[in-house]
Amino acid sequence: MSGLSRRDVVKLGSAAAAFGIGFPTVLRAQPKEVVMLGLWSFTGAFSDVGPVLDRGMKLALEERGMKVQSKTIKYITRDDETKAGSATRRAEEAVDSDGAKFIIGPWSSGVALAVSEVAKRKKVFHYFSGGTEDISGARCHRYSFQWAASPYTAAKTVVDTFMQANPKAKRWHLLVADYAFGWSVEKYIKEVGKGHGIEFVGADRHPLGEREFSNYVTKAAGNKPDVVAMINFGLDAVTGAREIFNFGLTPKVPLILTWSSGVEELVQLNPEIRENLWVGSNFYYTADTPIAREFVKSYQAKFGNPPGYAPAAAYGMTRMTLAAMDKAKSTEVADVVKALEGLELDDLVGRMRVDAKTHQTLRPYFFMRCKKKDAMKGPMDFADIIATGSTPLPAEYAACKDIGSL
Amino acid sequence: MLYALMGIGLSIITGVLNIPNFAHGALFALGAYFLVTLIQLLGNFWLALLLAPLGVGVIGIVIEYGGIRPLYRAGHDYQLLLTFGLSLIVTEGIIIVWSPVGMSQLPPPILRGGVDLGITIYPRYRLFVMAAAALLVLGAWLFLERTRYGAIMRAGIEDKEMVSLLGIDIHRLFTAAFALGCVLAGIAGALTAPIRGLNPWMGVDMLGIAFVVVALAGLGNLLGSIVAGLLVGVAQSLVALVWPEASVAVIFGVMTVVLLVRPQGLFGIR
Numbered sequence: 001m002s003g004l005s006r007r008d009v010v011k012l013g014s015a016a017a018a019f020g021i022g023f024p025t026v027l028r029a030q031p032k033e034v035v036m037l038g039l040w041s042f043t044g045a046f047s048d049v050g051p052v053l054d055r056g057m058k059l060a061l062e063e064r065g066m067k068v069q070s071k072t073i074k075y076i077t078r079d080d081e082t083k084a085g086s087a088t089r090r091a092e093e094a095v096d097s098d099g100a101k102f103i104i105g106p107w108s109s110g111v112a113l114a115v116s117e118v119a120k121r122k123k124v125f126h127y128f129s130g131g132t133e134d135i136s137g138a139r140c141h142r143y144s145f146q147w148a149a150s151p152y153t154a155a156k157t158v159v160d161t162f163m164q165a166n167p168k169a170k171r172w173h174l175l176v177a178d179y180a181f182g183w184s185v186e187k188y189i190k191e192v193g194k195g196h197g198i199e200f201v202g203a204d205r206h207p208l209g210e211r212e213f214s215n216y217v218t219k220a221a222g223n224k225p226d227v228v229a230m231i232n233f234g235l236d237a238v239t240g241a242r243e244i245f246n247f248g249l250t251p252k253v254p255l256i257l258t259w260s261s262g263v264e265e266l267v268q269l270n271p272e273i274r275e276n277l278w279v280g281s282n283f284y285y286t287a288d289t290p291i292a293r294e295f296v297k298s299y300q301a302k303f304g305n306p307p308g309y310a311p312a313a314a315y316g317m318t319r320m321t322l323a324a325m326d327k328a329k330s331t332e333v334a335d336v337v338k339a340l341e342g343l344e345l346d347d348l349v350g351r352m353r354v355d356a357k358t359h360q361t362l363r364p365y366f367f368m369r370c371k372k373k374d375a376m377k378g379p380m381d382f383a384d385i386i387a388t389g390s391t392p393l394p395a396e397y398a399a400c401k402d403i404g405s406l
Numbered sequence: 407m408l409y410a411l412m413g414i415g416l417s418i419i420t421g422v423l424n425i426p427n428f429a430h431g432a433l434f435a436l437g438a439y440f441l442v443t444l445i446q447l448l449g450n451f452w453l454a455l456l457l458a459p460l461g462v463g464v465i466g467i468v469i470e471y472g473g474i475r476p477l478y479r480a481g482h483d484y485q486l487l488l489t490f491g492l493s494l495i496v497t498e499g500i501i502i503v504w505s506p507v508g509m510s511q512l513p514p515p516i517l518r519g520g521v522d523l524g525i526t527i528y529p530r531y532r533l534f535v536m537a538a539a540a541l542l543v544l545g546a547w548l549f550l551e552r553t554r555y556g557a558i559m560r561a562g563i564e565d566k567e568m569v570s571l572l573g574i575d576i577h578r579l580f581t582a583a584f585a586l587g588c589v590l591a592g593i594a595g596a597l598t599a600p601i602r603g604l605n606p607w608m609g610v611d612m613l614g615i616a617f618v619v620v621a622l623a624g625l626g627n628l629l630g631s632i633v634a635g636l637l638v639g640v641a642q643s644l645v646a647l648v649w650p651e652a653s654v655a656v657i658f659g660v661m662t663v664v665l666l667v668r669p670q671g672l673f674g675i676r
Contacts, residue, residue: 048605051506178651222526242601246518249520264507268507268508268509
């Protein structure tokens with residue numbers, strides 16, 4: 001302190017006061033503004049998905065002219081780095097510094113479960129789309145919602161449809177991503193499989209971001225399965241499908257991508273690798289609904305390619321959030337939460353209803369079969385939707401017993 | 407074997423030029439992308455496999471001549487920054503030219519599918535890569551050990567000033583060494599493409615492994631790079647069988663243990 005004069009101390013004090021009192025009036029969200037945070041992975045394991053999620057959310061907001069309930073929407077993004085620590089830190093920072101009250105994302109289930117805790121603590125709205133059942137299950141609370149189909153709905157659609165087409169394919173080998181999403185879907189694939197008399201001859205788990213699948217495929221080949229089903233996502237699914245082809249398993253043995261991003265994964269595989277590939281997804285761009293048709297049209301016009309599950313989820317979650325604000329005629333978090341609970345409407349993938357008791361969005365799940373090379377009408381004509389299923393999670397499996405209060 | 411190829415290439419560059427080449431991973435990716443484009447242009451896998459690494463070698467010559475040469479006297483910090491910056495430029499260049507979306511490349515028809523080895527099924531293409539990489543490693547070793555130019559390169563690693571005093575054009579030696587290192591990275595990238603597919607960041611993992619191989623071997627030790635490459639590959643495969651989550655960590659675990667016991671590397675001289 002020896003170098004500081006009394007005048008310096010007064011100056012510093014004034015500056016500090018300006019920082020503490022004056023700045024927030026400038027930086028904090030104005031009351032006429034609704035701050036929505038897109039929490040996406042721009043780096044880390046899902047870095048390839050972040051930019052397309054951002055596109056989907058922007059598109060939904062731009063359709064509304066960046067306005068809701070006469071208020072301007074301020075859209076901000078943060079990079080969650082596909083890490084729970086970074087995601088929670090940045091979400092909290094966006095809530096505290098930028099006044100974000102509505103969080104959409106992130107993409108990874110494990111990361112989303114951590115962000116969901118932030119939403120609960122900070123009392124901000126949170127919409128997520130992914131494979132973990134815990135957001136609308138064991139760790140449910142009033143502030144977090146799930147847009148993707150329940151893993152049970154997905155498993156039921158995939159297994160029932162596949163077994164209808166291939167009743168003799170009873171020996172299944174599973175390859176599962178070893179985190180929240182993989183465990184949830186695996187549980188229900190096995191559960192639904194029992195009803196069809198399926199024997200699970202192997203179920204290997206691999207870490208997120210695995211790039212060397214040869215050991216897993218060697219083991220799968222040794223089990224002589226009738227079908228290999230992968231419960232993984234993104235680059236893991238692409239790398240696994242490629243390796244299974246290289247080993248000569250596909251196309252002789254059918255391969256199921258149980259929970260796929262659709263276009264984003266299929267475009268990375270050659271038609272030869274896609275032969276005898278069956279794909280389950282929360283969205284496929286040929287979904288025959290008026291909103292999906294419009295969305296696909298404007299997305300393709302803007303970005304060239306049709307949208308996959310990721311941009312569709314970001315688009316769909318943003319639309320549902322805005323619809324809840326309209327229903328509530330308010331942009332206060334508590335009002336929007338109450339309005340979204342039980343909201344039922346025809347939206348992106350068809351009839352959609354948000355279960356007020358669990359915050360699970362009840363909606364159709366898609367199952368596709370990839371086309372052979374000579375049947376494709378264009379380079380992006382990957383598959384036909386062969387079934388949609390919307391069987392909700394039976395009550396006996398529901399882990400969300402009490403969603404609590406606001 | 408692919409790790410050994412990457413390791414030898416990086417070892418030559420590190421040894422002769424005394425430069426940590428952080429662009430080695432990006433050049434590996436470039437080899438894969440050149441392969442795919444050449445297959446599309448020429449319709450011939452084998453010709454593309456021959457030309458793609460040479461293309462990477464040409465890029466290497468341009469990098470050495472235009473970027474690294476002016477910095478030989480500038481110190482390690484500048485060279486490190488340059489090669490790191492180059493890795494970013496090459497990666498972004500791949501995104502601009504080919505797109506950020508990954509892609510697959512099929513093996514040639516004759517190498518598709520698996521071979522039943524009795525105890526297990528193994529992909530034909532992987533068997534080919536093992537054989538090809540082994541031959542290439544052997545060829546690189548013979549070139550460095552049995553040819554006059556290889557002897558000059560090894561002498562360059564030992565004592566550049568002495569080589570220069572003997573009337574050998576040291577700048578040409580540097581260019582050749584950098585280009586050879588790049589060609590080996592390009593071959594590894596091209597051979598890997600049908601196994602792991604392509605994406606602009608595919609070189610990042612490989613760069614880390616290549617540096618582990620070089621550190622394990624002892625800086626600039628070529629025979630050591632071969633042994634260390636094999637050691638890393640075998641360790642990774644064995645661990646992946648029993649504990650897949652640790653298959654990447656084991657690479658760095660092996661390096662830590664070896665460097666604690668022999669700080670100069672397996673074959674390095676203290």
